Amino acid sequence: MVANKENQLYTTLNNGKPMPLLGLGTYNMFGEVAINAVKIALETGYRLIDGAQMYANEKEVGEGIRRSGVPREEIFITTKIDNCNQGYEATLRSYEQSLKDLGIEKVDLLLIHWPIKGQREETWKALEKLYADELVGAIGTGNYLLPFLHELKNYASIIPAVNQIEFSPFLYLSEELDYCRKNQICLQCYTPLMRGQKHNHPAIVQIAQQYSRTPAQIILRWAVQQGLSTIPKSENPDRIRENFGIFNFELSEMDLNVLNNLNENFRIVDDPIDML
Template identity: 40%
Template structure:
């Protein structure tokens, strides 16, 4: 699984989406993250096909993720939803398939479906999204296969340290959605000072902080210069003091729904 990829949350079907995916692949992105509820899997698939062709790489070089939505969290319905996503994307398999939200009383049946699809080789890895520690513990009581990935909201105002430590102890890879806090934190003075020191942008500093915390990150952008800029984070390293300074910005503040109080 690549440490860095492109997220396409709220990017509508159309040329902008196709070009964003294609551009990302051309600029070295090897991971694309979508979901059924985003209603853009067809455009993502088109962007993937065009991007692979123009970059001269094969499907196996790309890591594609999608997610099953809350209304499809039964055993049969999750399998059907997966097949629909696969068809819309125009792919033969997915690299990662996630349960999008921990809907109480439903995610265990959906997890059995994901285990079946994994055993059949239709998915290379299976995981969850927005699961808290207690959700993970509950799921793993009955699971044959433990989640390989947990994709959650994570940024300097919501560092998720306890969850990160738990996932690491249990061999679950943490992945950050909304790593840039939807832009809300880009004017933070501490981050701006660190960025100036490294001659980088605040966004680049945050994404580098993710990587040094061993968190997979998937920033969203549709603009070519931002897509290119976001990926330019492999030529500098944050010091331990800078990492601690960023950690200290935590306020347990969410920009998205609380998984324990989400109106499903």
């Protein structure tokens, strides 16, 4: 992990490319609200924007990027192949459409959104082709729990740079975390704020009070301080800024440990294991 001049933390992916650990999630934001959220996030200092074909707002994400005035080369842009676009040819075609909608020449990270039964190998091969042709900066997986990662090893020539899964103190998937660490895959936490549902948990409240920070800042700091990427969504300018305010304090080892031991298998999104 390294810090840039604003102390924002970056990781180095397994292909040598840098990626900011904190990004803006863009699920469930639309129209001018989405454009504005992306623009404000970039003005605030965010340099990673997590998008997806499924979110049906790639045009707005692209517009927000342009309106921010931040140079393209400073921004790390992710998109994901939608479930209905999986398979070899459909992946290639839909990626072209994403680039048109975003108004850019390549994304920095292309993920398989979900491990769809019967499509996983062909979709991964298409991502490998795009990577070999230098049409994407890096490739990775989404919702790949351990069985999917083991299966991928049988046919993949490239190890994913990132695995984006639901992960939080309350859904602490230690087997996936160990596997990602051993294989130099960056684990990226989605739904990291649990959509607010655990912000009143006594352990979170207590640590937040101790550091004079908000529950969201504690949960986000907990991730980046351990080298995990995290992509909170907010369309509210104050909360976008609040969520970025995590680079000027440190949690103690003891508090990290408290947070690492809150697992309740608490999920917001469907369990990907049903895709096996």
